[in-house]
Amino acid sequence: MHSETGRRPAYLHVLERLFGARRGRVRDLFLSRAAVIFLAVEETFFLYVLVALVRALAGRRTVGLLLRPMPIAVSPRLRCCFRRMVLRAMKRCRTVRTLTIVPFNVFPAFSTIADDWIYDFQLWDVTEEEREAVEQLRRERRPGNRFVMTALGTQSRGKGFDLFSDAFARFSVLRKRFTFLACGKVSPDIAEYALVLEEAGGVAVDRALSHAELLGAYAASDAIWCFYPRAGDHASGILGRAVQLGIPVVVRQGSLAHRLCTVENLLHIAVAPEQIIERLTGPLPPQNIAWGRYAARRFAQRSEATLREAFGMAPEPAAKTADASQGASPAISPSRDPTTTTAAFQEPP
Template identity: 65%
Template sequence: MRDVLFSRAPVLFLMVEEAFLLYVAAALLRALTGRRTVGLLLRPMPLSVSSRRACRWKRAVLGWLKRFRAIHTLTILPFSVFPAFSAIAKGWIYDFQLWDLTDEEREAVELLRSERHPGERLVLTAIGTQNRRKGFDLFTDSYVRVAALRTRFQFISCGRIEPMVDAYAAAFREAGGVAVNRSVSDAELLGAYAASDAIWCFYPPFGDHASGVLGRAAQLGIPAVVRYGSVAHRLCIVENIPHVSATADGIAERLAGPLPPRDEARGRLAANRFARQSEATLRSALGLASPSPPA
């Protein structure tokens, strides 16, 4: 705590929501001596719109902090995705998971993709821990109920399945779905992206945020299946990310149509742009000089 308060160097809080009072106190004390403090809001939506008393109070505090020149609160979503974010933050960057893949990871995915032997069906994959917040109930139930989806797609879940949705997983397997119910390695995750024609990012309102799963799909140029009107959908529209949007009742109908093609080059260009803009914003907020261009 002492190092945070008295450091002459700028201080960056990576998740304001997890240490809100510490961030506010440290930022204000440091501002008294002109020392910069930057904080990232990883889930700004509740703070922007919730009517809960705690969220209203935090919203007011964040709005007040904008008055201080040495304090820079940033969201990890563009204000154009949700303009109300501008009431609680001075600026924004892109989520790190929209621009964090290395060249080696990209090359590994492209190599695995080139070695893939595609079957007759397209592959739609749900990646990461599976629960209701990630829309696993809708993902599995759609596959179980709609024969046309089973004819056109192989649905795969890749990640640990929480006990609360075990019944959905059991019915999913009986219908021919593939469920890898365990923690998966980074290499296996890259393999899952390589094998997929689309990635499941259709999350219910209580899980509404732009996830790392969507970020990796965007970087690799893989279309994402998103809920119509969600934060993920808005981000896809604003940033021209390949996607299919649908309502819960319209999943089968939307997936009956053509998918946007995978486009690795497009994903790479987008990730490079996200990185440049985000790094420039962070440097400015932290008061750091821009890197010198190569000679």
């Protein structure tokens, strides 16, 4: 758990820990004997296709992650149709593996453009040290007479911050039941909603959080606001870390996040804007630390196995896999193949 906004650096960190990955230069992409992975195919699409095809001629593996597969999978726009056609054709190449970070059973159309899928790294990357720190803070917490609902990360309309603030200000029944807390930089175009929240008795921390503050915010929360757009097609680090820590999340009804929570049986409340009072005054799922740990372990095992196969690495020994399923999460247990180094590529920030 590195920052509110550092999704791809967090991905690279996991790949470094598990597979010995390193950040590569453009030259490395073509010349590396080891597998190469692109962390965001959408942002370097033509380079990904070129590198994959050139490397395929030499029998070398190339892996690409689709972070936002929805437009390519379903959009009628010419650009997306072209990319959809190219990815479908590339599925015939054995040395090229395109992966989504959303399970196919959450949105089956993704299977038409990708070879396989993993769980978003931020659904299984919390370390034992971070988990223990949050649990220690929870034990020290003095519960009040209201639940704490927290919106973390950059606050914007896309994340439903306007609805979050407006609902708290308008409905006294919510103010009696919850303390609404927003922690993260507020987008300038909705800055007035931070004032609305504060005037109603909520709390708005309009700045980026440090790592320690982020852990503290999770520990202080009874539910996490994850009200992302219905068409949002990627998992969120905020949602993912809440899931791993066993904290219920509030998601937009019918969104991809809602589908993910339903399919994976994650602690959640699905809310439509017109039903916010009804849903948030109903039963609140209790936190379940053990379930969060189990889910993260399961996500890690499935994702590591898929990545190992994509990289052309040998499967994990059965004994080690069994030990991991009974003990520490494999998300924090390095599983490097001593003969393989993965070159990971991402665009400079």
